[in-house]
Amino acid sequence: MTVAAGIGYALLALGPTVSLFVSVISKKPFLILTVLSSTLLWLISLIVVSGLWRAFLPLKSDAWWLYGILLFTAVAFQEGLRILFWKLYKKLEDILDAFADRVSKPRLFLTDKMQIALAGGMGHGLAHAVFFCLSLLTPAFGPATFFVDNCSRIPFFLVSAIIALAFVTIHTFSMVIAFNGYAERNKVDQYFVPIVHLVAAMGTLVNFASGGCIIGIPILYFVTILTLLHCGKMVWRRLTEDRSRQSNSL
């Protein structure tokens, strides 16, 4: 069970991301760099948030409302960071377009922009999975496992891998939604993303109740699927619009 279990937990959390990375991102070096820089940005945000809260730690484990405030500040900070990331991306897009003009290549396609957004989101998701799940997995490679009190039926590592998978998916695709929302100035998309993030984070508060993870995880996955559907619908709409515009112009 030992090494196999550890690898299994890691793949459970990161499997979809890894396959997405291999099939889409790894072919384009620029996207790899985007993933890395977005991961770094998320790490910095985590360090800043933890720096803010460091003085109050450890929180009493019964003070769930304190954790609620903590989650709220963290989510708010990260959503602020997303806007910063968008501004940076905007500048980068201008540079890339200018560069493309200079070498007389086509400007960024719509799919390119979406891939950059995907890579940025994946960086966020990857950082989440790495720091909240993978880095705690070390004991799982040993002979024992670990249970937390509130969720005593499922090993802690399994629960955290499952939750991490949900958050990786949310982070990855909500970045695509957000970038598209900013680009189209679509208010719905712009508010959709922070709300989804907040709901997902607050949903994990349910885990405080004894046996709460039975309820918390389905809520989380409901939000995840909602994000996926919304993202899929939006991308489909954009692509068909784009195609029809192209065929009109030809």
Add this chain to the structure above:
Amino acid sequence: MESSILDSIGVEIVGVMSPVSICMLLVVLLVYSLSSSSSAAPPIRTAANLVYMENPSDSISQKLEGALLNALVFVIFVAIVTFLLVLLYYYNFTNFLKNYMRFSAFFVLAMIGGSIFFSIVQHFSIPIDSVTCFLLLFNFAVVGVLSLFSAGFPIILRQAYMVALGIFVATWFTKLPEWTTWTLLVALAVYDLVAVLAPGGPLKLLVELASSRDEELPALVYEARPTVSRNVENRGPPLGLLVAGVSDSGSVELQAISQENSGRIQNENRGGTEFTAVEVGSFVNERGESGEDEEERSPLVGNTRGRLSLSSDSSDYSTVVAAQSSRARPSGGAENGEAVDEEMSPLVELMEMGNEREVTREGLEISNRGIKLGLGDFIFYSVLVGRAAMYDLMTVYACYLAIISGLGCTLILLSVHRRALPALPISIALGVLFYFLTRLLMEPFVVGTATNLLMF
């Protein structure tokens, strides 16, 4: 559908980052799997802790003082060796330097590699008899030395051996005591900065010396060559064009150098002075292409480059200036010395990649896409990550990200300044900063929330 520009941007950066990542990953795995088995390894004595042997029971001030002294002694040692190398190089003892490098590469591959191999065999109880083991090891080392220092081997083999050298030395260095490691890393980063950038710094002297002669010293420098097949094909005997700088420990240099398509260069050389009209025509085509090529890659590494190369079209033939630095090792025959040297030599260079003749005309300098990273960089990055691995996986990830982003910054600076740059300072500073931030701030926070199944 036309290919978008995304396909081509950043190739060389990833080309440098991926071997560094592989090196760090393997070092972390080695440290992880081996440290658990031999937890009570006897402390090693090297040039890096001549003065003070750290003892876990010492007080903090004692440890700090001892570690600082160790780092100081080590850096002074490295500086002396570097100056010695500059002197040797200045007086053209090139053969001595080459043979010395071959010897030390062999030594590292066979001895340090061997000892790591043995501990792997022990730890996983691999059944293997001593004769086979010796034979394998000897072959491994000999092939390594040949592929590192002679032409005609696939570049991938050479790169693999370069990474292997980095892994061995880095793993060996993670056995240093904790405080000494940290002060040493910081001291080397500072030394690197001074040696490469300050006027009269030994590495700067070496690079200048090397580029003033048009020759190359064999150096343990990782070359990221995006166009592997072409270079392999074109690899002739070295024409003595490489510029060699011998750099010493700790120094990493990034150097932007111009490179032309090797095919073009060769044509040029062959063509000699008279080009027929036809040749000129074909050149223009070729040049146009390659110019575009370069341009394409350049937004991240060197915008100026592409433009320059385009401008060279109108002017005459291309000029290639290669600069490179090599690293030198200290000549202490002892094991310690060896390891130390190995460790010491990080150089990062953007370099002319081929061995083709370097042609400088009209003083135009075009940089090309070969980026060279000194082995020392590999080693010290990996030492930092390996040391972080002894604490927790979280610090490993944070340090990895910090080092990689530092390397990215250095590469971007390289494309702006287009001269040899030290690759250690930014990465090491970020790595150390993130290590302590993660350990002090982030870990209690993340563990506290994650064990309550709270995530965001």
